[in-house]
Amino acid sequence: MNISDVAKRTGLPVKTIRYYEDIGLIAPARSGNGYRSFSDSDIHKLAFLGRARSLGFGIDACRGLLRLYNDKSRASADVKKLAQEHLAEIDQKLSELHQMRDTLSHLIETCAGNDRPDCPILADLASEC
Amino acid sequence: MNISDVAKRTGLPVKTIRYYEDIGLIAPARSGNGYRSFSDSDIHKLAFLGRARSLGFGIDACRGLLRLYNDKSRASADVKKLAQEHLAEIDQKLSELHQMRDTLSHLIETCAGNDRPDCPILADLASEC
């Protein structure tokens, strides 16, 4: 199967699929004309990667997940550990974003938003430490 | 004032301060020996930038905020608009992250995390669409 069909099947952009080959996540065969020729296994891997990425796993984590997926003697504890580490990163990010959101929305509420120059948002940003 | 003192005062890394000059956010004077010589105004701007960045404003938004800050005939509505756009981005990101968190934490709960290979996390990632 050619790359644009694979892109349709997996929902990944063509460029992304080529990129995943570049960094060694997949290794599709080549036809005589030089075109990539994707097997079912390649397509499975790409779909797997797409789902892992959509859960926010980084490329390195995806590599690890793929390796575990292909390792039939894996321990589920290893998968769980990877996932928990990623969950901790998400939680960290969430708490930072919530903090930002709270501060920012408070500032926005106190700003009149009219044609006068006085603005508590700028005043806060400019305030001495 | 030299750059490392400014770094201490503003909490920004030296490299970041140089970078902010590179991209035109600040324009400190130079001493005879070529060293950057920071005025109070430079330091204020850097502190302002540090706080705006800590609220998650991107560099371009910071540029806009700084311009508004220096424009004494600004309308607070313009500041509020910038802040509201940024808030919307944060909310977008938050909802994506919450979605990821929900899915991932559910998967983690269902994984035994033992030395057996069967793992619902991998099963989900590998599932057909």
Place this chain on the structure above:
DNA sequence: TCTTGACCTTCCAGTAACTGGAACCCCTAT
């Protein structure tokens, strides 16, 4: 057969916001 258009290929550059490091200059104290 020729052409046209839609494929495919590789390679290079750019994105956001820094960060690390190399190579080198300057200043002060011993």
Place this chain on the structure above:
DNA sequence: ATAGGGGTTCCAGTTACTGGAAGGTCAAGA
């Protein structure tokens, strides 16, 4: 004189792609 702790510039690397240029391939229609 030298050692250290500043400072300077410039280049490369980070994440995960994305856009674009230049060019090869293939199938269909005139």
